[in-house]
Amino acid sequence: MARVILRDGHVAELRKAKNTSQDRTWIRNLLENVSEQSRYFRFARSHEDVDDSVIEEMIGDGGQNALTLMCTDGHQALAIGNYRRLDEDRAEVAFLVSEDMQERGLGSLLLEHLAEAAYLNGIKQFEATVLSDNERMMNVFRASGFAMTINQESGVMHVTWPLRQNERSRGLQETRERLATAASLHGFFHPKTVAVIGASRAPDRLGHVLFRHILNSDFRGTVYPVNPTAPSVAAVKAYPTLKDVPEKVDLAVIVVPANQILSVIDDCIEVGVKSVMILSSGFSDTDKPGTELEHEILNRLRSAGARLIGPNSLGLIQMDPDVRLNASFAPLVPEHGRVAIASHSGALGITILDYATRIGVGVSSFVSLGNRSDVSGNDLLQYWESDPSTDMILLYLESFGNPRKFSRISRRITRHKPILAVKSARTPVSVNVAKSRTVAVAAEDATVEAMFRQTGIIRVETLQELFDVAVLLRSGDGHAGRRVAIVTNTAGGAVMAVDRLLREGLEFVAPVINIGFESLAESYRTVLPQVLRDESVDAVVVLFTPVGPSDEEAVRVAISAALCEVANDAPPQNGARHPYEKAVVANFLTTGDYRVRYLEVDAERSIPIYPFPEQAVRALAKVTAYHEYRDRDPGYIPDLPDFDIDLARSVIRKRLPENGCAEISDDTTLKRIIRALGGKLCLDNVSDERVFLRVEMRIESDPQFGPLLRLDMVEADLSRTPVPGQVVALPAIRLIPLTDADARGIWREAISKIEAVVPGAARDGVQDFILRLSQWIDNSPEVTRATFTLGVTEDASIYLLSSFVEATRVEV
Known part of the structure; x- marks a missing residue:
């Protein structure tokens, strides 16, 4: 069973239909309740001719030869889609949607999930027979993005399309999901009426604290306290139950004990609340009965098409001037700004908010995710992706629910909005702590690091660094670069700054410009423009140690x-960066206040002033890396010539037993796969003496992240080059699928020390094979592990030295 979100934000359930009395009844009821025209479009006959045997045939065997997917609200079928296998490679597909659920994207969702299930079962192509006047069904097919062939004959259209996704179909699917997810979360961030169930009259009770916070935040809508025994809470009329509230409630905030929760959830469903937030604990954060209770809550809300934040959340904040809602336990409300924050930890989330308030970082919205039973970090990212009031996203993460989806979403967002993340649970000990505290499952940190690098997420080590980087990003248009100059009046701070610059991979533009202690303000005023106008400088670190009490303000001016x-200054004529666009960070070594402060330049820009030099440099390094990521070609998944991916996959599938896995190491099968993949690999034997570069690629399947590609060993014998000796590069990792930019990146990362001595043709050939492997693995879910070792000769020929594949049959 899976949650699906429709175009209007409605939430429904999607699952396989089973040959049970209930499911057969639901399908027949759907047939009887749709219009005669819909039945005719689906069956080209009246429903009286559709007996139980037809329904049973439609339900099929669960996917191998036939499959029906049902979209339900927990009580009835809203829509069905099914395929029936025609031969080894082809299947026929058809759909039926209830009249009141049409135009909500159900057909597109069913098609996407049916295509995935069919492909896993080895079906390569869908076909459909559509009556010519069934324009609605044709619109679903056309909107899918699949490359379709349409033949029209005698009032009937025959449609065929391959099931492997292309860039267009993948992009359209992601767009539909993003818009639907954003619509489903609208009630949390833009409610007009809020009910606090569990609002208490006792000032020390959490329900009272939360209700007070909503009142004190100057909420622009109406808030209702719900309390079965109190006539009023905080001088506001209270209501015994949610059903007694006189208005339709957009957002229900629940602060009642876990053992009372189900009756409250039933009330939410009865009055039609679509956005529910549970701040109570005692669910999957505690024990097995709590986990079962949480599942029951989620099932009931999903059946009603509602969404849930929590349980065990510490609340949300929306600072939009038209909303101004503090439905959280945070005592201080930050100023309105353009930074969105999501936290897996409620307590740390409140700390993050507190620090943001103290250093003046404005917030657009904040969410404490709690147990993430329904609304996840991925959902929030998709909401904030298109939120016009959000320019930057800060995340505190302990685990990933769906890291492949997180990767896809983040890769889109970071091209126009920075994402900063603190990812904890990096060591075995902290992983155990996370598991004992929540249901979190941590991933290998090297894999997380690879994903962040691949998606452009700015990873920081600490909460302090999170804001060090955030304040620099929001300070204006300064575009950081690697060539950094230092202007200072103290040598000690400059030594620390230079050390940190080099450790962070930045380039120090010598010498340090030490202006001394005489005429401080005048010296900074004279020197800084000269340094910014130097075309060999991309960024400037300004260090200052006060001598007299009036020095700091004069230097700021x-x-x-x-x-x-x-x-x-006039724009440079040679394409160089304008001096004003160069990044400037400062460190004032003062005492008594160790917060980041700001030096306001004009309406468009401010300069962050850090309490210590290394903070300024580390922030500059992170922002520089982010700008480099944004400036690089994002790449794409290319169409590769001479690439028979279906044949490569079918070779594997034919070697698999009915159940279980197979290890494939015989040359004949492996060479068939390599030939199907195409490329420039030579399959002949080659002597060791001719090989000067060995590249070992390893494919493995991570339980969370899915397939990964590692350049596990790059070994070069440079005895015949100007740099003699043996070089072994460090492993490099990327998540599959790889773009052409990813292939170039993993090559550079693994072979940077010796790239200059590798012929260009060999480099291109290896990168081409990396892309072919990536696309093969992405479209061959049966492959769980593989190793390929390539040898490069001095004439740039590439030989396959050895290979191994492990695969298992996939269950839909």
């Missing part, structure tokens, strides 16, 4: 004036 001066 001087730095601001220097930046205003270069802002008026």
